[in-house]
Amino acid sequence: MEYIVDQDGERKSVVLSVEEYERMLDLIEELEDIRLLDEAKARRGRGEGDYVRWDGIRDKIGSEYESR
Numbered sequence: 001m002e003y004i005v006d007q008d009g010e011r012k013s014v015v016l017s018v019e020e021y022e023r024m025l026d027l028i029e030e031l032e033d034i035r036l037l038d039e040a041k042a043r044r045g046r047g048e049g050d051y052v053r054w055d056g057i058r059d060k061i062g063s064e065y066e067s068r
Contacts, residue, residue, distance in 0.1 A: 001020060004013035016024070043049045 002015040004015065006012050025029045040049075044051060
Protein backbone atom coordinates (compact mmCIF):
# COMPACT_ATOMS: atom_id res chain seq x y z
CA MET A 1 0.00 0.00 0.00
CA GLU A 2 1.26 3.43 -0.89
CA TYR A 3 0.00 6.89 0.01
CA ILE A 4 -0.12 9.85 -2.28
CA VAL A 5 0.51 13.03 -0.35
CA ASP A 6 0.07 16.69 -1.16
CA GLN A 7 2.78 19.34 -0.95
CA ASP A 8 2.19 19.59 2.84
CA GLY A 9 2.73 15.87 3.31
CA GLU A 10 -0.94 15.14 4.06
CA ARG A 11 -2.29 11.84 2.76
CA LYS A 12 -4.74 12.37 -0.08
CA SER A 13 -4.99 8.97 -1.84
CA VAL A 14 -4.06 5.33 -1.44
CA VAL A 15 -2.63 2.98 -4.02
CA LEU A 16 -3.36 -0.71 -3.40
CA SER A 17 -2.30 -3.84 -5.20
CA VAL A 18 -5.08 -5.80 -6.86
CA GLU A 19 -4.64 -8.50 -4.20
CA GLU A 20 -5.06 -6.00 -1.35
CA TYR A 21 -8.09 -4.46 -3.05
CA GLU A 22 -9.76 -7.84 -3.59
CA ARG A 23 -9.04 -8.86 0.00
CA MET A 24 -10.70 -5.65 1.21
CA LEU A 25 -13.75 -6.33 -0.97
CA ASP A 26 -14.01 -9.86 0.45
CA LEU A 27 -13.82 -8.54 4.01
CA ILE A 28 -16.45 -5.88 3.32
CA GLU A 29 -18.78 -8.52 1.87
CA GLU A 30 -18.23 -10.78 4.88
CA LEU A 31 -18.95 -7.92 7.28
CA GLU A 32 -22.12 -7.07 5.37
CA ASP A 33 -23.27 -10.69 5.64
CA ILE A 34 -22.65 -10.63 9.39
CA ARG A 35 -24.57 -7.36 9.71
CA LEU A 36 -27.53 -8.77 7.78
CA LEU A 37 -27.55 -11.90 9.92
CA ASP A 38 -27.49 -9.80 13.09
CA GLU A 39 -30.39 -7.71 11.80
CA ALA A 40 -32.40 -10.83 10.94
CA LYS A 41 -31.76 -12.31 14.38
CA ALA A 42 -32.85 -9.06 16.02
CA ARG A 43 -36.07 -8.96 13.95
CA ARG A 44 -36.75 -12.58 14.82
CA GLY A 45 -36.16 -11.80 18.50
CA ARG A 46 -38.75 -9.02 18.26
CA GLY A 47 -41.19 -11.40 16.52
CA GLU A 48 -41.04 -9.48 13.24
CA GLY A 49 -40.97 -11.01 9.79
CA ASP A 50 -41.83 -14.38 8.34
CA TYR A 51 -39.24 -17.12 8.67
CA VAL A 52 -38.98 -20.53 7.08
CA ARG A 53 -36.85 -23.28 8.56
CA TRP A 54 -33.81 -24.31 6.50
CA ASP A 55 -34.99 -27.93 6.18
CA GLY A 56 -38.18 -26.73 4.49
CA ILE A 57 -36.24 -24.64 2.00
CA ARG A 58 -33.71 -27.42 1.40
CA ASP A 59 -36.49 -29.95 0.79
CA LYS A 60 -38.25 -27.59 -1.64
CA ILE A 61 -35.06 -26.76 -3.54
CA GLY A 62 -34.13 -30.44 -3.64
CA SER A 63 -37.49 -31.40 -5.12
CA GLU A 64 -37.24 -28.66 -7.75
CA TYR A 65 -33.82 -29.86 -8.85
CA GLU A 66 -34.94 -33.50 -8.93
CA SER A 67 -37.81 -32.67 -11.30
CA ARG A 68 -35.50 -31.07 -13.89
